[in-house]
Amino acid sequence: MGIRAKIGLIALIMVVMLTGCWSRRELETLGFITAVGLDHAREEGKIQLTVQMAKPFAITGSVQTAVQEKPFHVMTATGHTVFEAVRNLNSISPRRPFWTHARFIVFGEDMARDGIQEALDFFDRDGEPRRTSFVMIVQEAKASDFLQVEFSQEPLPSEGVFALLQGTRLAQSTVAAMTVNDLLQSLEGEGIDPITVRVELIRLEEDIDIGGDVLRDQIKAKTRMTGSAMFKDDRLVAWMNKPETRGYLWVTGQVKSGIININEPTVQDAYASLEIVSSRGSFKPQLTRDGIKVLIQVEVHANLGEMQQYIDIRKEPALWVSMERRMAEVVKNEIMAAVEKAQHFGADIFGFGAEIKRRHPKEWPRLRENWEEEFKRLTVEVEVKARIKRAGLVLKRASIRK
Amino acid sequence: MSLDKISPRQTMAMLIISRLMMATVLFPTLTELDDPQNIWLVGLLGMMVAIPLVLLIVALGLAFPDKTIVQYSQVLLGKFPGKIVGLLLVWYWFHIAVTSAAALGESLTSAIMVETPDVVLIGIIAYLGASAARNGVEVMARVAENALGIIVFFVLVTTILPFDVMKSSHLLPVLAGGWGSLVPSMMSAVSFFMEFTVVGMLIPYVSKPKQTVRYSVYAILTAGILLVFLGLTAVMVFGPSVKSLSMPVFSLARMISIGRFFERIEFIPMGAWIMCTSIKLSLFVWASSLGLAQVLGLSQGQVLIYPMGALVVAASIVFYEDFLVLIHFLTSGGWSVYSLGITLTTILLLCSAAFLRRLFGGGASGD
Incomplete structure (x- = not known):
C-alpha cells in the first residue's frame, strides 16, 4: 500500500469518525429538558409525563421590555410507560428532548402513593438522564401543575426550585434531599426505606394549564419546601413536617x-x-x-x-x-x-x-x-x-x- | 529470533491495560458478587492466586528464552500433542479478543451511540488494533507504554472525583455471606488474570527476559489494586444497587459533578475503554496470529493478522448476538470455568512435562 493510499484510508476513516457516526446530535435540534414531572394520566393505567424544556433563544435574547418571554416551555405526553411518553413528546416538540440536564424529577401525590419504582427505571436505564437529578413529591397536586411554578427573581423555574432546595437544606435543614441515586440505593438496600423532598404548590390562579402562555406577565403558582415525604418501599405513606424532617436529619x-x-x-x-x-x-x-x-x-x-x-x-x-x-x-x-x-x-x-x-x-x-x-x-x-x-x-x- | 525487542516495562504496560479493559467496561467480577462490598477481598485473593500461576508461565518461558509458548509446548509434549495445546491457546487468545471486542461494541451502543451498528465501532477498533499488531510487537508495546499513564490517570480520576457522593458505610458488613460466597467472583478475577498466559508469546521478544518475572508481578499488583479501587468506589457510590448496573465504571463517571461546572465527563471512561480495547485487541490478535503461524509451521505470523482481525469482528457479532448472551457468559461462571479450564490444563500439562523432562533428562533439547 503506497503512502497516498494509506493517507486516503486514514482520511476516509476520519470522515466516518468525526461526524460522530449514526448517533450524532446537532445542538440546534436539541431541546434541553430542565425538569420532569410524572403523574397518572386520565386514561386508566397510563403515565403522564410533563417536561419543562428550556428555550435558549429566550434566555439569550436581548428583549428588554417590561414583559419578557418565558425562557421555558412546558409540554406533556402520555404513554403506558415513561419511555413511550418520552417518545410521544417528539410528536409535539420540534426539538428532540435531551435529558442530561434535568435538575429534578417531581412526582404528583397520587402517583407517589401508588409507587414510583416503575417510573424510575427509565431514568436509571437510559443513557441520557442522570442519577444525580433530585426527586421531589408535590403535595395534593399534580406534577404537571408544579412545573408551572415560577419565580419573580429567577427566570428559569428549574433553577429556582433547585436553589430553594439548596437554600432550605443549608440554611434550615428541614428538607431531606434525595437524588435518584440515593433513592435507588434505599429501594434496593435491605432495612431502609426512602425519604425525599416534599414541595407544596401555592396556586395564585385557579386553573393552571400546560404550555399555553408565552409571555411572562403573571405568575400563576409559587412553591415552598416544607419537609419531606416518607416512603414505605416505593409508596408514599406519610408527610413529615419541618421538625420531624429535622429529627430525621439529626439521626x-x-x-x-x-x-x-x-x-x-x-x-x-x-x-x-x-x-x-x-x-x-x-x-x-x-x-x-x-x-x-x-x-x-x-x-x-x-x-x-x-x-x-x-x-x-x-x-x-x-x-x-x-x-x-x-x-x-x-x-x-x-x-x-x-x-x-x-x-x-x-x-x-x-x-x-x-x-x-x-x-x-x-x-x-x-x-x-x-x-x-x-x-x-x-x-x-x-x-x-x-x-x-x-x-x-x-x-x-x-x-x-x- | 527476531529483530523486534520490547522492554519488560512495555510488557507490563500491555498486561495491565489488557487486564483493566474488561473491568472498566463491564466489571463482571464486581457485578457477579452477592455482596459487592467484598470486592477488595476478591481483588486481593485473586492477585494472590494469580501471581504463582502467572509466574509458572513466566518460568517456563525463561527455560526456553528464544521460543514462544506455542513452540516450546511442541518441544515439551511432542509434536502433535504440543500442536493441540498450541491451538487451544490460540483459540483462547482469539476468544479473548472476540469477547473484548463484543464487550466494547455492546457497551458503546447501549450507553451512548444507540443508533450506531456495533459492527462499525468494533470494526474501527479492530482495524486500529490490527494495524498496530501488523507493524510488529515493538509498535504495540510502545503504544501501550504511552497509553498506560493516560489510562491509569483516567482510572484514578474516576475513582477519586465522585468523593462527595461516596458513603463508606456501604463497605460493611465484611464477608456476611461467608467465604463460600466469594468463590464465583474470585474465579472470575483469577480467570481474567489468566489472560496473562499471553506473556508466553512475549518472552522471546523481551530484551531482558529475566526481568519479566518482576514486571509480571508488578503488572498483576498494579492492575489488581486499580481494580480494587474502582470496585470500592463503585460500591461506596452506588451501595447495594451497584449489582444492577451493567457498566459500573461508566455510571460512576456520570455521578461526577463538582461545583456544577465540572460535570459530564463520560468521555473519561469512554476514552479508557477505547484505548484499552484497541491495545488489548492488538496484543491478542498478534498473539493468536503468531501462535497459529507457529502451529501451522508458517515462517511468519504477520500475514495472518488482518484476516485474524476480520475474524474477530465477525465472531464478535456471531458469538454474542446480544448483550444478554455476553453478560450471561461473563457473569454466570461460564467464562471463569472456560478460561480457567483451558489455562490451568495447559499450565499443568506443560509444567509436568517440564518436570519429567528434568527428572529423566530425555527428549529433544530446546535450549
Whole structure:
C-alpha cells in the first residue's frame, strides 16, 4: 500500500469518525429538558409525563421590555410507560428532548402513593438522564401543575426550585434531599426505606394549564419546601413536617444549619433563637434480650442568635447551662417525633435495619423476615450533647431602663 | 529470533491495560458478587492466586528464552500433542479478543451511540488494533507504554472525583455471606488474570527476559489494586444497587459533578475503554496470529493478522448476538470455568512435562 493510499484510508476513516457516526446530535435540534414531572394520566393505567424544556433563544435574547418571554416551555405526553411518553413528546416538540440536564424529577401525590419504582427505571436505564437529578413529591397536586411554578427573581423555574432546595437544606435543614441515586440505593438496600423532598404548590390562579402562555406577565403558582415525604418501599405513606424532617436529619447526621427556638429561662413567653453551626449524629442498634434498642447520639453546637428578653450571660452561667439543656430537649423532641412517625407507618427511613445488617450480619437474616414488625417494636434511646458556643456581638441584650 | 525487542516495562504496560479493559467496561467480577462490598477481598485473593500461576508461565518461558509458548509446548509434549495445546491457546487468545471486542461494541451502543451498528465501532477498533499488531510487537508495546499513564490517570480520576457522593458505610458488613460466597467472583478475577498466559508469546521478544518475572508481578499488583479501587468506589457510590448496573465504571463517571461546572465527563471512561480495547485487541490478535503461524509451521505470523482481525469482528457479532448472551457468559461462571479450564490444563500439562523432562533428562533439547 503506497503512502497516498494509506493517507486516503486514514482520511476516509476520519470522515466516518468525526461526524460522530449514526448517533450524532446537532445542538440546534436539541431541546434541553430542565425538569420532569410524572403523574397518572386520565386514561386508566397510563403515565403522564410533563417536561419543562428550556428555550435558549429566550434566555439569550436581548428583549428588554417590561414583559419578557418565558425562557421555558412546558409540554406533556402520555404513554403506558415513561419511555413511550418520552417518545410521544417528539410528536409535539420540534426539538428532540435531551435529558442530561434535568435538575429534578417531581412526582404528583397520587402517583407517589401508588409507587414510583416503575417510573424510575427509565431514568436509571437510559443513557441520557442522570442519577444525580433530585426527586421531589408535590403535595395534593399534580406534577404537571408544579412545573408551572415560577419565580419573580429567577427566570428559569428549574433553577429556582433547585436553589430553594439548596437554600432550605443549608440554611434550615428541614428538607431531606434525595437524588435518584440515593433513592435507588434505599429501594434496593435491605432495612431502609426512602425519604425525599416534599414541595407544596401555592396556586395564585385557579386553573393552571400546560404550555399555553408565552409571555411572562403573571405568575400563576409559587412553591415552598416544607419537609419531606416518607416512603414505605416505593409508596408514599406519610408527610413529615419541618421538625420531624429535622429529627430525621439529626439521626442521620445531615443537619447543616438552622434555627432552634427555646423558651428563655426565667422569663415567660419569650424566645431565644439558637443558630446551629455544626452537628454530628449517629445511631447504634443493640440487640438485647428485651429486643432491639437503638442508641441515637447527637452532638450539636450552636450560637446564640437572638434573645427576646434580657439575660446577662456573664452573670448567670447557670442560665447558659439551662439554655443548653432546653436546646437538647428540643433536638430530642424532634428526633422522637420523627422516630414515632416512622414507627407508626412502619417505614424504616433511618436505615436501622441496614445498620443492623452491617453490624450484626449473623442476626440480620432472622430479623429481616419480619422487619416491619421488629421496626415498629424497637425502642430508641436518644443522647443529645448540646453546646452553645458563642453569643454574637453583644454580651447582653439592650434593655429598657425604667 | 527476531529483530523486534520490547522492554519488560512495555510488557507490563500491555498486561495491565489488557487486564483493566474488561473491568472498566463491564466489571463482571464486581457485578457477579452477592455482596459487592467484598470486592477488595476478591481483588486481593485473586492477585494472590494469580501471581504463582502467572509466574509458572513466566518460568517456563525463561527455560526456553528464544521460543514462544506455542513452540516450546511442541518441544515439551511432542509434536502433535504440543500442536493441540498450541491451538487451544490460540483459540483462547482469539476468544479473548472476540469477547473484548463484543464487550466494547455492546457497551458503546447501549450507553451512548444507540443508533450506531456495533459492527462499525468494533470494526474501527479492530482495524486500529490490527494495524498496530501488523507493524510488529515493538509498535504495540510502545503504544501501550504511552497509553498506560493516560489510562491509569483516567482510572484514578474516576475513582477519586465522585468523593462527595461516596458513603463508606456501604463497605460493611465484611464477608456476611461467608467465604463460600466469594468463590464465583474470585474465579472470575483469577480467570481474567489468566489472560496473562499471553506473556508466553512475549518472552522471546523481551530484551531482558529475566526481568519479566518482576514486571509480571508488578503488572498483576498494579492492575489488581486499580481494580480494587474502582470496585470500592463503585460500591461506596452506588451501595447495594451497584449489582444492577451493567457498566459500573461508566455510571460512576456520570455521578461526577463538582461545583456544577465540572460535570459530564463520560468521555473519561469512554476514552479508557477505547484505548484499552484497541491495545488489548492488538496484543491478542498478534498473539493468536503468531501462535497459529507457529502451529501451522508458517515462517511468519504477520500475514495472518488482518484476516485474524476480520475474524474477530465477525465472531464478535456471531458469538454474542446480544448483550444478554455476553453478560450471561461473563457473569454466570461460564467464562471463569472456560478460561480457567483451558489455562490451568495447559499450565499443568506443560509444567509436568517440564518436570519429567528434568527428572529423566530425555527428549529433544530446546535450549
